[in-house]
Amino acid sequence: MLLIGSHVSFGKDQLKGCVEQSLSYGANTFMFYTGAPQNTIRSAVNTDINGEALKLMDGKISIENVVCHAPYIINLANNKDVSKYEFAIDFLKKEIKRCHELGVKRLVLHPGSSVGINIDDALKNITYALNIALEDDEDVIVALETMAGKGSEVGSNMQELKTIIDGVEKTELIGVCLDTCHLNDSGVDISRFDEYLDEFDRVIGIDKIQVVHINDSKNPIGSRKDRHELIGIGTIGFDNLIDVIYNERLEHVPKILETPYIGNSDDDKERIYPPYKFEIASIKAKKFDGNLRANIRDFYRQ
Numbered sequence: 001m002l003l004i005g006s007h008v009s010f011g012k013d014q015l016k017g018c019v020e021q022s023l024s025y026g027a028n029t030f031m032f033y034t035g036a037p038q039n040t041i042r043s044a045v046n047t048d049i050n051g052e053a054l055k056l057m058d059g060k061i062s063i064e065n066v067v068c069h070a071p072y073i074i075n076l077a078n079n080k081d082v083s084k085y086e087f088a089i090d091f092l093k094k095e096i097k098r099c100h101e102l103g104v105k106r107l108v109l110h111p112g113s114s115v116g117i118n119i120d121d122a123l124k125n126i127t128y129a130l131n132i133a134l135e136d137d138e139d140v141i142v143a144l145e146t147m148a149g150k151g152s153e154v155g156s157n158m159q160e161l162k163t164i165i166d167g168v169e170k171t172e173l174i175g176v177c178l179d180t181c182h183l184n185d186s187g188v189d190i191s192r193f194d195e196y197l198d199e200f201d202r203v204i205g206i207d208k209i210q211v212v213h214i215n216d217s218k219n220p221i222g223s224r225k226d227r228h229e230l231i232g233i234g235t236i237g238f239d240n241l242i243d244v245i246y247n248e249r250l251e252h253v254p255k256i257l258e259t260p261y262i263g264n265s266d267d268d269k270e271r272i273y274p275p276y277k278f279e280i281a282s283i284k285a286k287k288f289d290g291n292l293r294a295n296i297r298d299f300y301r302q
Ligand SMILES: [Zn+2]
Pocket: 069, 108, 110, 145
């Protein structure tokens, strides 16, 4: 069965709001941040709302396939500022606990940025931090995301991810999140995705793949940029993304859209309309929507 969903927002209705948005998009899974992605202010899990969310999901979305994403300011790679590094570890520990309280089993994490230290030390810092963060964890798998290689980002090649994973003691609680835009921007040819999976299986093991982020890219292969584009409109293209989404070896893995909201016109800076309902429909039909932007605007303007 195809597992497809998108990034949704976790507001004051917490998981219940996420489920409502997802169902309105025709999704059967979703991904959320427990607060704003760019800060670490978080409120406690509301267990009443969570019960309602689980009821609403019944038969339509399995909590096993739901994904949480840690905020991207968490940087486990650099320990120059010890208090910042310790804060990041502690925050990750709390984020794992929140996932556990919500019943969510998959937590996506950006490995971090080395910013001025050498890559071997950066990799050691990440492994050390993960071993502490996973100490009390029993059932939340941390999935390290494949990065575009922008700036000093760690994790833009398989070998770096393998080094981190090899150093994690609780092997069963560490995994990987593939991101098609990041892979493209880091130099992977998505039109030869099966060859990438073969290599991934040799180096890391295909069973480690916990999530796939489905995004087109605004930039060519190897650009190391990380700018997501709507499905079929970017440099990867609709057919190549469909081949990733329907790859039999990843059938059981949730596919999550993180494509950008669009504005009232192409020049509009204010992005207000989510594309997911329309992208999910075209993915299910395996048919590219040539009027994607216009159709989204027509629908939400009413
Ligand atoms: Zn991410």
